[in-house]
Amino acid sequence: MEYNFSDRLKTLEGNAIREIFSLLSRPGIISFAGGFPAKETLPVAEIGRITADLLENGGAQQLLQYGGTEGYSPLLESALEYARRTGIRETSVKNALIISGGQQGIDLVFKAFLNKGDAILVEDPTYLASLHILKTYEGRAYGVKSDDDGLNIEDLEKKIKAYKPKILYVVANFSNPTGKTLSLEKRKAIAALTAKYGVIVIEDDPYGELRFAGERLPSIKSMDADGNVVYVTSFSKTIAPGLRTGIAVADEQIIRKMTIGKQATDVHTSTLSQAIIDGYLRRGLLNPHLKEIIPVYKTRKDAMINAIRCYMPQEIAFTDPDGGLFLWGEFQNGFDVDGAFKEAVAETQTAYVSGRTFFASGDVTNTFRLNYSMSGVEQIDIGIKRLADFFKKKIAKKIAK
């Protein structure tokens, strides 16, 4: 039969990045396109031990049974404690909801607040999944200008006034895609402005613990005097993404609506996943693990920045992040790096992600994102050189025309 799909999904294509994975799984490709944690850093042995202990324990049946939508009680406590590392003051589990990965947190806040046609603001560029999820709620996204230290505050206020958004979505630490971090002053300004205008903030913080330079900054949520900030984080980048476990922290009323929304989709997050994460946190394994993995990310980021300095043409400006998984390139001469993607992969066997899909407007073609977490130092050097050679050749051609 001919299917009459819903308006929200009728024309919606898959998330652009997940869609190019098949292209990139070919052997020999050096991919800077992904956004996974380095697989060598995943704590397989520890999780094996924790799981064995959990399942040999007398209470193991509970881990295989249905659980509360709010989350596995021990994890609600330990994950809230984890979130409090960012200065969050909430201490009651009534302010917390266990989610099936950080992305579900975004989905549930949208579900709780957005009607069709409602506006949200995002940093331009922003994490593309937030734009993708928004489409399933038939909302409208408007981009706020971005400075070196994140959101431009004047533009934020201007756009709050112009579009009356219900939600501001922001990644405060080592943003995906740019690697930028919001300054302390800007965090304060965002907390104050959004409270003033009654805008809900989704503070998405998947990378905050992966800081390898500079000083730790308090979360926007820690400055939330009015209950308008929802803090969302996950254990995907710090422990293991495959377990699909995270936490949202917000006002009790918001948590209640998010819980009802979650009840209506996956009922609750895998109890076994939750218990594993809880075991990991309670055994004090996280800090030593971070101490091990942060140098891995730093080494790779440094290798990429060095290779960029060596090989890349002057016409591209790059960010140099203090943490996280990504850095960002921008052609100052307007080169169409978006259109060149397929040719670049074919010719260089090296992949980036075009920045286009990270913009609310979707029409910026001179930017690209590079991931440094998934490749070794040597590969990073080779891949950046290959891309640099390709870009130089293309730029030279463009000038020759």
Next chain:
Amino acid sequence: MEYNFSDRLKTLEGNAIREIFSLLSRPGIISFAGGFPAKETLPVAEIGRITADLLENGGAQQLLQYGGTEGYSPLLESALEYARRTGIRETSVKNALIISGGQQGIDLVFKAFLNKGDAILVEDPTYLASLHILKTYEGRAYGVKSDDDGLNIEDLEKKIKAYKPKILYVVANFSNPTGKTLSLEKRKAIAALTAKYGVIVIEDDPYGELRFAGERLPSIKSMDADGNVVYVTSFSKTIAPGLRTGIAVADEQIIRKMTIGKQATDVHTSTLSQAIIDGYLRRGLLNPHLKEIIPVYKTRKDAMINAIRCYMPQEIAFTDPDGGLFLWGEFQNGFDVDGAFKEAVAETQTAYVSGRTFFASGDVTNTFRLNYSMSGVEQIDIGIKRLADFFKKKIAKKIAK
């Protein structure tokens, strides 16, 4: 601040059954209100062994890493094979999507097809979560009359014509809440009628493998000539609900839209959960496990039916299911068993679920659901006697008035 929640969640309360759990967790209560599998039947030791093997294996990193939204490839194959036990002919994994429990399957089909205000049909009464999820899409549900062997086909056609529904939601085997099973003829009629009128069918089959009497019947999906049936099942009742893993089987176009919808919420189902279920299926543990647990359910169902025959007043008609977890009582004299719930629990320390929330219209007050999977035989006898005494007293009072 005062929150301006979305229309879909503004007035939506939690799923009625999950909400009464807190009431029922008090010690000493005999609860026939839940719907969990018997916890003694959860295969803790086998899952412990499978998990240990998985995590000691060289490829274990993959189980902790991000995976494809479609599902973990080995499980896509083994779970599709599992679904094919119902006569389903699909053999390509392009017709399958791994879901985070059966309920997510319902959510994703609604997401793929329903706009605000769209109509769906359900059996009256039906699984209440389908009505709850529908509210998050602002759809309208209409009830189709139910005979002893499920949906009334004349009423179904009448209501298809009257309401032009996009979707029919049906539990073909041992329905929740009534325990009824659709006859073979009715399955054929539903497949034919819905194809004729272009109605999508969600065939939700969580209990099909828990048959302890009568003959196995082919799924409606196995009779689907036009690609309008989505088959949804999970491993929650046959292996372990806490792992939140199931499968949907449908036309490739529908699976594609559901996949895009899933991408926008939990990205993918816990990889570790998926690998555990796959290991369980591939080791051939399911059939021996079913052989062990089905007699447990049968014994408990028989105990409940016996107690009902001994103690319950004639004024209540009960179903006597061939499988699943539930049976259904209906007061022939119109007694308000819904209104009597709190008093019944307080006086008898025994709980049922009022049938009211299982009806699309929500205004039926003389029915109730009893679960027999979560109590031992002795408790079942005691609990039914207590409820029977309470009901007799109430009926006598009513007549005396």
